[in-house]
Amino acid sequence: MKVALYRAKLRAQRAAKDVVGKIVGPVAIGALHLARKFDPDKSARLFGAVARKFGPRFPEQRIGRDNLTAAFPEKSSDEIEAILSGVWDNLGRSAAEFAHLDSVWDYDVEHPERSRIEVTGRSLELFEKLRDDGKPALIFASHLGNWELPAVAAVAHGLDTAVLYRRPNIEAADRIVEEIRSVKMGQLVAAGSSAPFKLAQALQDGKHVGMLIDQHFTKGVDVTFFGRTAKANPLLAKLLRQIECPLHGARVIRLPDGRFRAELTEEIEPVRDADGRIDIQGTMQACTSVIESWIRETPEQWLWLHRRWR
CATH class of the missing domain: 3.40.50 (Rossmann fold)
Structure with missing residues (x-):
């Protein structure tokens, strides 16, 4: 009985993963195409703002908070939350910049x-x-x-x-x-x-x-x-x-x-x-x-x- 339940659970997880993939895949592609319509700075600011607003609603917020609290026991809860906000901002900006990898690197050795x-x-x-x-x-x-x-x-x-x-x-x-x-x-x-x-x-x-x-x-x-x-x-x-x-x-x-x-x-x-x-x-x-x-x-x-x- 336990084996059957375990197998059913695995099938359900695989099915859920497939559904999520069919939804998230097009969303990710759409977001990357959207980012390419703006210059790197504008899209980075937009994606950073969106990530700061909606990122804390995901389970990863708790993981990040636990990690930071353990790594920096001397920091206050407000300091931890401020770092977390920056983490989401950096992630959003990095996602937007990924769409501009062909142009975002800008370094002129001569100037x-x-x-x-x-x-x-x-x-x-x-x-x-x-x-x-x-x-x-x-x-x-x-x-x-x-x-x-x-x-x-x-x-x-x-x-x-x-x-x-x-x-x-x-x-x-x-x-x-x-x-x-x-x-x-x-x-x-x-x-x-x-x-x-x-x-x-x-x-x-x-x-x-x-x-x-x-x-x-x-x-x-x-x-x-x-x-x-x-x-x-x-x-x-x-x-x-x-x-x-x-x-x-x-x-x-x-x-x-x-x-x-x-x-x-x-x-x-x-x-x-x-x-x-x-x-x-x-x-x-x-x-x-x-x-x-x-x-x-x-x-x-x-x-x-x-x-x-x-």
Whole structure:
């Protein structure tokens, strides 16, 4: 009897998922097409305002509040709510900017003062070294600020890249998302069983492999993140063990008036075990600690709305 009820529950969940997909898919596509009818600044402001208004009505609001309260026990409830409002705003703006990936990156090396993007002098030096040294490299990022822009920036300025990404669960949305991403993001490698082999081959071919590493991964290694144990995908460190190369972090954070600042970290030394091999857990902890330091600077720009701790 229990087995039959469980199977019936699974069938009901699958059916509900299909219905939601048929509704949400066209809505997502429509929203992206709508965003493209406005310039990036106007659509970002509109989507940010809509997300701030309606986002708190979703269950993710409670997840975000619980996460922030645990991560920042010293902050008042008003401070937590203010951060959450910023989180929804950043998510809405990022969604609108995604529709403009072919134009939202605006940085002129010769005239940085005319650009939407700010880049520190040291980050420029590091980027040019990565581009010109003839070596592959691994670059990690997180769901902070506009997390799509590091890959766009790399290609825009001549970095040969391969980027790991996760397909949307909704087929209709997947098609338009892949179409938009394919414009200026280098080689796209969909997450899955073949991804590690494709990324290793990309490194062997001299490419610069990028990936987001700040979400829960069930079979991951334990890392400490804001004082709590979380699971991190070890793929980055495993690739580094297989093909040793420079390792950097990248972020693009928001500034006032629709501007951004792009930064590369200094080269990060991997942690090694007693035999001198790359230590998988230790290296993932080192990268996770960098991401935590970023988030502490601009907590309202990180995606607190997912269950990072399980």
